[in-house]
Amino acid sequence: MMKSQLKRWQKNQLFIIQNDQMLHGGGYSLVNAEMILLRKATEVGHYNHYHLLSGQDLPIQSQETIQKFFLKNSDKEFVGFDKDIFTYGDRVYYRYFFQELAGKRKSILKSVDKFLLKMQKKLNIKRNENIEFQKGAQWFSITDGLARYVLSKDEWIKNVFKNGFCVDEVFLQTIIINSDYTDKLYYSKSDGTHKNTMRLVDWSSGSPHVFRYDDLDDLRKSDLMFARKFDCAVDERIIQKIYEIYAN
Template identity: 45%
Template sequence: MGRHAYLIIAHSEFNLLKILLHMIDDERNDIFIHIDKKVKSFDRDYISREIKKSNVYFSDRINVVWGSVSQIECELMLLDMAIKGTYSYYHLLSGQDLPIKNQDYIHDFFDRNNGKEFIRFNCGNFNYYDRVKYYYFFINKIGRSKTLTSKTIRMLEKILLSIQSILKVNRIKNSNIIYQKGTNWFSITNDLAQYVIEKSNQILKDYKYTLCCDEVFLQTLVVNSPFINNLYHLKFDNDIHAIMRLIDWERGDPYIFRKEDYKDLLTSDMLFARKFSMKTDKDIVDIIYSYLCNDEGVKR
């Protein structure tokens, strides 16, 4: 029975994060957390106070900007911290995820599927080459920001992309790499985690100035390696069973679960779900917590 590492990326909803941590607090787990540098009033003690059984570690903090290589950098930083502990599995979660099975169930599932890699691939061939073949020089400065300055820079970025298209710029034209895309959340083995970190310098170099390649780098690395044979779900068909996470993209981007979804969540065969928000619906968080945890609960 192996130990697991939970890698958590969070930037808000710290009451929800506290509940997530309480639900994965187990002597078989350790927890590694990145809190976005943009967060000004972050109380580490507030976040970790409820952790009684797991070891909890906080990474250095960087400014994670949507769409930029900083998202990959954050994941690699957490993995690099965690692999020193040599865990059976490494689970990447956001601070707005929750387990929907208890830890005994989750550990038993991964014991039964030991050696399998839980990575989700989109359908068919990679059709997002614009993300990697052009240079996005300003994505690290604008992200999803809607300020006047960001809008101006975004317009400049579009002009530069048009120029690159006219000039037939293709930074990967001489590459023999097969590119693939999928969900960035994963559960991977120690062997793959070690392999990723061995390639980390090259990954950061290859995906600098690309767009949203936190959804590309791991899938691409795996599809060009022997680890492709170890996938839990072998088809490239968007099936969420590939990562055992209940995520609803049909009702949202993704949809935020609500109280009326409790039956779907509690009867699902998935292990985790996203996403949740205490601001949108606190009740569904309480329902899941009460169903899975029988102790005195989280004080908040």
């Protein structure tokens, strides 16, 4: 690392948070982890935006461009919405008692949860019927105001979403549409664009495409800030090239 790079990185701080709870795909533990991250970040200071990124995300603009963009839109929320009508009622109206143990993989516990779901429907055991829900991407960039508002809803979030299914894609969107923050969305249309989160994700194959070196031109042409996903086991060259282009 060159001295100029070292000096720049020394201005940043890295915090490692202890979390004893295992994270499971589709489980409430993912929401809990996001809440832990937001709580720590807001304790450290007041920031213009808090960005939730996965380990397979990379910036596709320079740091200067990214910072200028979010400063220009310092009062905007970057949260994705799939569509205008919520069609995922099974995720929030019923309880999944073994979701944290089963995860997304097929198992006997997954089968038990499916059976219990059928029984809840048959017996008309339903919850959260008076709440307007919405769904979208898990990844976001939100303002300090929204971050602290979300944290203030901690108990409500637990009561509504615990034992739900894949609620990490529902809880933030639901909070926003039931608040004044709806008016602060950078892009409020639910038309499949990625401008609402400023994250480039290619769903053309039905699941997130893993970017490769052949995708470099498309990545460089994009006016979005981040992209996912990347995997060094699939193509390490594209990751190295992104670093060469945007790290300085």
